[in-house]
Amino acid sequence: MKATDDDVEQLYEAAKSGHWGEVLAAFADDRQLAGRCSRYAKPSSGWTFLHQAAFFGDEGAVRALIKLGASLTKKSNDGETPVGVAKKKGHVELSKLMQTAAESGTHLWEPSPDPELLPSSSAWDEGVERHAARGMKVAYGGGVVEIRAGGRYFVDSFERVLVGWHGSYNPPCGMDTEPMIRRR
Numbered sequence: 001m002k003a004t005d006d007d008v009e010q011l012y013e014a015a016k017s018g019h020w021g022e023v024l025a026a027f028a029d030d031r032q033l034a035g036r037c038s039r040y041a042k043p044s045s046g047w048t049f050l051h052q053a054a055f056f057g058d059e060g061a062v063r064a065l066i067k068l069g070a071s072l073t074k075k076s077n078d079g080e081t082p083v084g085v086a087k088k089k090g091h092v093e094l095s096k097l098m099q100t101a102a103e104s105g106t107h108l109w110e111p112s113p114d115p116e117l118l119p120s121s122s123a124w125d126e127g128v129e130r131h132a133a134r135g136m137k138v139a140y141g142g143g144v145v146e147i148r149a150g151g152r153y154f155v156d157s158f159e160r161v162l163v164g165w166h167g168s169y170n171p172p173c174g175m176d177t178e179p180m181i182r183r184r
Contacts, residue, residue: 003033008040015052020061023049027064035115038068046077054086057094062086067159069111069119069139072102101158109163112139120145120163123156124172127181130155140167154181 011033014022027034041048050070053061062082066072075081080088083102086095104123111119117139129152136147140163147153147161153169154162164172164180171179 003030003036007033008036011037012040012042012049012052015049015061018056018058020053020056020058024061024064027068032115034064034068038065038070039113039115041074041076044077046075048074048076048082050074050082051076051080051085054082054091054094054098055089057086057089057091059094059097062094062098063158066098066101066119069115069117071111072098073106104156104160108141109160110139114139117144119160121156121158121160122162122180123160124162124180125182126156127154127162127171128156129153136161138163138169143167145169 011023011026023037027037037049048070050062050065050072053065072083073081083095083098086098104121109120109122117137120138120140132147132149132151132153134149136153138145138147138161145161145163145167147169151170154171156162161169162172162181163169165175171181174180
């Protein structure tokens with residue numbers, strides 16, 4: 001069933017009330033709804049689900065939203081970013097974690113506003129190998145990198161796909177075609 005605006009609004013109200021167990025369960029049940037929620041901003045405040053997770057200091061929710069492609073740099077109507085909200089509420093470690101995620105998700109790796117596209121990252125030192133259970137579409141440099149079912153790729157600690165020069169992912173490579181992943 002297709003997620004509606006009402007579904008997103010209802011889940012936003014649950015997030016705003018701190019009911020992250022309910023929100024994350026809904027994300028697990030409906031990928032499309034999760035994608036839409038990760039890009040949603042309340043018109044009256046500009047707050048996103050990530051702003052709400054930062055407000056409550058919920059690391060699990062923050063990680064889930066970043067994995068889905070929520071923007072760490074999106075400003076509310078008052079000019080607050082999710083990182084700033086976490087810091088303001090005294091969630092210092094969470095704000096540091098979010099700042100690190102923001103730094104490896106900028107420029108070419110900026111999340112797409114399209115909820116159908118997964119986010120990418122340049123956190124090469126965090127690379128962990130994965131194999132795609134199904135086909136994946138990943139945002140990179142304003143375009144799309146497609147990973148086929150069964151394909152090997154690498155992720156950062158937020159499960160964002162590591163994408164290198166010219167959309168390389170198996171492994172992600174630099175301009176010199178050398179792999180960017182550091183073997184452990």
